[in-house]
Amino acid sequence: MRQIPLEPLTSAAFSPFGSVIAIPTSRVQASSANQSTATKYSPISPLTTTYPSKNEPLMSLFHCHPRKLTPSATFQLQILERHPHTTQSFIPMGLAASDISTAYIVIVAPYDPVFDKPDVSRVRAFLARGDQGVTYNVGAWHSPMVVVGESSVLFSVIQWVNGVAKDDCTECEVLDEEVSVQIPPSLRGKNAKL
Numbered sequence: 001m002r003q004i005p006l007e008p009l010t011s012a013a014f015s016p017f018g019s020v021i022a023i024p025t026s027r028v029q030a031s032s033a034n035q036s037t038a039t040k041y042s043p044i045s046p047l048t049t050t051y052p053s054k055n056e057p058l059m060s061l062f063h064c065h066p067r068k069l070t071p072s073a074t075f076q077l078q079i080l081e082r083h084p085h086t087t088q089s090f091i092p093m094g095l096a097a098s099d100i101s102t103a104y105i106v107i108v109a110p111y112d113p114v115f116d117k118p119d120v121s122r123v124r125a126f127l128a129r130g131d132q133g134v135t136y137n138v139g140a141w142h143s144p145m146v147v148v149g150e151s152s153v154l155f156s157v158i159q160w161v162n163g164v165a166k167d168d169c170t171e172c173e174v175l176d177e178e179v180s181v182q183i184p185p186s187l188r189g190k191n192a193k194l
């Protein structure tokens with residue numbers, strides 16, 4: 001079982017896989033809005049479609065429940081997926097940036113063109129705060145969303161779809177690579193008594 005480190009989610013670190021939806025450190029995209037009662041940062045994240053056929057934007061809600069951990073307080077990666085023709089954005093709703101009992105983990109892997117599958121040897125895991133969302137690049141290999149800790153997390157999810165399952169999402173099992181992420185004590189939730 002290979003354990004991968006849990007990295008803080010930053011725009012720079014995540015850039016090979018997508019973008020972080022959060023107030024930027026630079027004020028490049030900042031402008032005044034709402035009759036000068038708001039600061040607008042735009043554009044903050046792409047909404048890209050490369051479908052060769054008719055498709056449409058879709059906004060969903062994903063109510064993601066805390067994942068079960070192994071007896072050694074790790075999350076074991078079992079599957080990666082990708083959306084070959086669309087970005088996919090996950091925007092948490094109601095998760096406080098300061099919450100240390102619940103968080104979500106963004107797990108991604110680069111594409112291996114030789115074998116046309118994710119390169120699991122270079123998989124990475126990022127710990128995201130409640131004031132950060134993520135957009136996966138078109139075709140970026142990622143784990144189905146992983147929430148850890150006490151509570152479920154409600155996400156607004158935005159992507160493009162054409163209704164053809166194989167076009168919208170392809171999966172790749174990771175069973176034989178045995179990759180896990182060590183979860184810090186504060187985020188073990190009901191598994192805390194491990």
Ligand SMILES: NC(=O)N[C@@H](O)C(=O)O
Pocket residue numbers: 081088142143144145169
């Ligand atoms: N990305 C993710 O967490 N899951 C979705 O793509 C899905 O359709 O399950």
